[in-house]
Amino acid sequence: MDPLDRLIVALDYPSRAEAMAFVDRLDGTVRWLKVGLELYLAEGRPMVEALRERGFEVFLDLKLHDIPNTVAGAVRSAGACGAALLTLHAAGGPAMLAAAAEAASKLASPPRLLAVTVLTSMDAAQLRAIGIEAEAREHVVRLGEMAVAAGVNGLVCSPEEIIPLRSSSAQDARLVVPGIRPAGAVKDDQSRIATAGDAIRYGADMLVVGRPITRASDPAAAAAALIEEVRAAQTA
Numbered sequence: 001m002d003p004l005d006r007l008i009v010a011l012d013y014p015s016r017a018e019a020m021a022f023v024d025r026l027d028g029t030v031r032w033l034k035v036g037l038e039l040y041l042a043e044g045r046p047m048v049e050a051l052r053e054r055g056f057e058v059f060l061d062l063k064l065h066d067i068p069n070t071v072a073g074a075v076r077s078a079g080a081c082g083a084a085l086l087t088l089h090a091a092g093g094p095a096m097l098a099a100a101a102e103a104a105s106k107l108a109s110p111p112r113l114l115a116v117t118v119l120t121s122m123d124a125a126q127l128r129a130i131g132i133e134a135e136a137r138e139h140v141v142r143l144g145e146m147a148v149a150a151g152v153n154g155l156v157c158s159p160e161e162i163i164p165l166r167s168s169s170a171q172d173a174r175l176v177v178p179g180i181r182p183a184g185a186v187k188d189d190q191s192r193i194a195t196a197g198d199a200i201r202y203g204a205d206m207l208v209v210g211r212p213i214t215r216a217s218d219p220a221a222a223a224a225a226l227i228e229e230v231r232a233a234q235t236a
């Protein structure tokens with residue numbers, strides 16, 4: 001796989017102007033950009049279309065989570081903007097995921113659906129607080145197997161769950177992995193993290209990276225270094 005197709009840069013910005021100013025600083029080093037709730041709620045579909053017009057592949061990260069009928073409608077609405085990937089929460093359950101998959105299957109050019117398993121910010125204490133006594137790993141595998149059986153194309157998980165997922169019935173799912181930090185870097189609000197190279201060696205398909213690139217003094221150089229780390233890991 002082309003290393004350029006393995007790095008998704010998260011455009012966590014409040015406006016189109018700030019997002020586009022950052023995109024200009026990337027200077028053509030990346031192919032994939034993620035539009036999440038902050039940017040999408042401010043700028044909507046034209047933001048995604050503008051990035052598509054500039055030649056980027058777009059990951060639309062809306063983390064849909066509602067009753068099946070409502071999520072199916074949201075998939076139809078979101079599906080028209082040209083995003084290649086769209087997220088929904090696995091915790092919505094099999095009926096919600098199946099309704100989303102069915103709605104996507106009827107679109108002319110459907111986004112691939114990715115089910116978010118356990119957010120990479122959550123540790124054991126956060127999980128216990130929402131009633132989950134299992135380890136993150138165990139819960140991610142349970143959600144991942146359920147989501148794939150319900151018809152989604154891929155999963156979002158932390159680097160720590162890649163190997164367990166690869167030996168589960170969800171092993172063929174596209175694994176999209178945030179929680180990427182250089183060795184020794186600040187975790188910010190992330191909890192379950194690894195380096196880009198390790199995540200690729202564990203078996204990730206794509207990595208989602210925000211602040212290590214958006215906050216770098218030279219974002220293009222930071223992105224290029226990560227793509228190089230990915231290239232080295234996949235040929236090792």
Ligand SMILES: O=C(O)c1cc(=O)[nH]c(=O)n1[C@@H]1O[C@H](COP(=O)(O)O)[C@@H](O)[C@H]1O
Nearest residue numbers: 010061118119120156178179208209210211
């Ligand atoms: O769905 C996601 O992309 C996502 C899922 C998850 O469990 N954890 C997670 O961090 N993300 C996203 O990945 C990006 C990570 O950003 P940084 O922590 O700045 O690298 C953010 O845009 C998050 O919204």
